Amino acid sequence: MPRIPAPQNGTRQQAILKQASVLFRNRGYKATSMRELAAALHIQAPSLYNHFKNKEALLQAICFSIAGKFTEGIRHAEKENGSLLIIESFIQNHIRLMLQEPDAVYVANHEWKNLKEPALSLFIKQRRNYEKRLLKIIESGIQKKEFKNTHAQACTLAILSSVRMLELGQVQNKLAPKKDLEQTLLTILLHGLKN
Amino acid sequence: MPRIPAPQNGTRQQAILKQASVLFRNRGYKATSMRELAAALHIQAPSLYNHFKNKEALLQAICFSIAGKFTEGIRHAEKENGSLLIIESFIQNHIRLMLQEPDAVYVANHEWKNLKEPALSLFIKQRRNYEKRLLKIIESGIQKKEFKNTHAQACTLAILSSVRMLELGQVQNKLAPKKDLEQTLLTILLHGLKN
């Protein structure tokens, strides 16, 4: 049998990560075996170890890549003028990331618990930092009377969870063009459901 | 060694389910071994099989118990007069359930994928039914001009996800007395963040 090495493009690792994201999302990190991942890529399990040190390295790559993109997004949003524009930018970034890389985002949000130390603590730290920055945005908005004077903590959580609604699209997806979705979410969060 | 049978109260199974919920939530269903669960209950792994047929029976018991309580909650809410009161009742029920049984609710929301057929299909069916009923509530509210004329599907998802925000409390919990929390969430969803 002739050796058919994969395209050395360096896209090889990306292809593996992409497939891993799909499987980790749909079947869970622990439930996905390296043999299963390899089969989906039409190679043998041990071959995976030429690209990644071990199974956890796959999870780390996915989680920290997404964490970095979220952090970059909030950094970008913070440059806007006024709490409303900041929140708007924040939500847009969230939605776009979830539409671009739905599987990886889901894994970063739900399978990160499977990380081991020291990666686990580092990830939690980044996550907390992210939440604190959003909290500050809300608090600042309340102070400037641009937002209602509600419980800032609860607001932060509400926004973070609302923004995750696309994950529920698992069940009943394809609901509307993105723009429509973005607009609806923004409307609900900013103006409420009540007429 | 004398045999010390557990209290036959029938609460034995509940104690097992409670501990299983905690472990399934914190470490994941697949990552939790029967030996680990047994150790937490100070018994040997094979003893668990006197109370439950197998590992999946534990997951089934947790998921369907919670699904039943949510369905009962929406049934109760639908009796209210007016879309606002219905949504209010719905959200209150959600929050209370999450505060009463946070671990089991989390497992039902995130670990149900590990169910096998035919339980898996049954669970998904119940879930879809639940979402459809909420969607109808929203649509009815829009028709009666009690809600803004936004995308009902997206609204449904937004509510379902907002209501799950307590799960994020994992990270930074103990934020406020329940009543405060309920009120804030209701305010945001109904009236929006903007002043």
Add this chain to the structure above:
DNA sequence: CCTACCGATCGGTAGG
């Protein structure tokens, strides 16, 4: 990228 293979762990059963 492959074949061959190992140590560890796990769900579950037998039998009392």
Add this chain to the structure above:
DNA sequence: CCTACCGATCGGTAGG
């Protein structure tokens, strides 16, 4: 509720 134990699977390594 326990001890003893099995078959299967899994992550990962050796060596090419």
